[in-house]
Amino acid sequence: MLVQMLGAKWCIEVGVYTGYSSLAVALVLPESGRLVACERDENCLAVAKRYYQRAGVSHKVDVRHGLGIDTLQDLLQNGEANR
Secondary structure, three states: OHHHHHOOOEEEEEOOOOOHHHHHHHHHOOOOOEEEEEEOOHHHHHHHHHHHHHHOOHHHEEEEEOOHHHHHHHHHHOOOOOO
16 A cells, blocks of 8 residues: 555565565556565565465566675665655
């Protein structure tokens, strides 16, 4: 709901687990929106990816395997922090 109210087009989720909340975010993002979803557990990512695919939002989700801090630093270094 907050994503919709703000009209967000770009979101980050640190810690995906089964993808429940990230799926909710991806569902309300515009088609051109992007969600960076980072998780250190490969098994959790596999579960979340299945849900993204079933819901038809996998094209909006940039799944990153690794520690959240590493993903955030990578985003900063690549100039993706000011979206």
